[in-house]
Amino acid sequence: MFLSALRASARLIPRMGAAPIGVARSVVRPALMTRPLQMAFSTTPRPQATINQIRKTGLFKVNRKRTKAKISETxxxxxxxxxxxxxxxxxxxxxxxxxxxxxxxxxxxxxxxxxxxxxxxxxxxxxxxxxxxxxxxxxxxxxxxxxxxxxxxxxxxxxxxxxxxxxxxxxxxxxxx
Missing domain, CATH: 2.40.50.140 (Nucleic acid-binding proteins)
Known part of the structure; x- marks a missing residue:
């Protein structure tokens, strides 16, 4: 269960060599693809998300609701x-x-x-x-x-x-x- 959710969330994270952020792959013209990469990409590889980042962003569902015991007023x-x-x-x-x-x-x-x-x-x-x-x-x-x-x-x-x-x-x- 946990690993399958982790793998599913990993598919949502963009990898190196993908189209520039905010631009669909079909929109990029072939002439632009042949030029050397300029400001659109970072030369350093993008880090993978940690388990805590996935848990906080909601890609992996964790039941975080904890009910506090009510203190009696009387x-x-x-x-x-x-x-x-x-x-x-x-x-x-x-x-x-x-x-x-x-x-x-x-x-x-x-x-x-x-x-x-x-x-x-x-x-x-x-x-x-x-x-x-x-x-x-x-x-x-x-x-x-x-x-x-x-x-x-x-x-x-x-x-x-x-x-x-x-x-x-x-x-x-x-x-x-």
């Missing part, structure tokens, strides 16, 4: 969509520049005994120490090191009260009218 979830955990501490974090606010977050010990910092979305919350919460992946861009979010309306963490839009993201029931 390694502490161990491939699970969510994990439950117990709140160790509720804290208020300051976002990085240029934002200014007080972001609510919690240190959570997951069911696999890993401790993570999880953001608590929405206005107000009832999370306190020893509350059981469900943690999902998803970083908060302006809080360094926070790669997880608590799921509102699940376990001990209540949904956001009086929420009208995007209720499913904040665990709010449909209001009865």
């Amino acid at each position: 390694p502490d979830l161990e491939g699970c969509p969510q994990k439950s955990g117990v709140v160790l501490k509720v804290m208020i974090l300051k976002p990085r520049k240029p934002n200014s606010a007080n972001r609510k977050a919690a240190r959570v010990r997951l069911s696999n005994d890993r401790i993570v910092t999880a953001y608590i979305p929405g206005e107000g919350h009832n999370a306190q120490e020893h509350s059981v919460v469900l943690v999902r992946g998803g970083r908060t861009k302006d809080l360094p090191g926070v790669k997880y979010k608590c799921v509102r309306g699940s376990h001990d963490l209540a949904g956001v009260p009086n929420r009208r839009n995007a209720r499913s993201k904040y665990g709010t029931k449909r209001p009865t009218e």
Whole structure:
């Protein structure tokens, strides 16, 4: 296989004594062929292509595609969509520049005994120490090191009260009218 492809690519490379580059053999007049060779040819023989040159130019097909293993953005979830955990501490974090606010977050010990910092979305919350919460992946861009979010309306963490839009993201029931 390899040798047959190498031989086929060697046939594509011009040899010494061929017609000048860019000129077909039938176009060259016999009078020009009888004259001594001038500037059209180099007197040194043309080097053969190396195997690496053939491989790079695509004359010989080599499968060069290598897929990189994707690094998980939420390694502490161990491939699970969510994990439950117990709140160790509720804290208020300051976002990085240029934002200014007080972001609510919690240190959570997951069911696999890993401790993570999880953001608590929405206005107000009832999370306190020893509350059981469900943690999902998803970083908060302006809080360094926070790669997880608590799921509102699940376990001990209540949904956001009086929420009208995007209720499913904040665990709010449909209001009865």
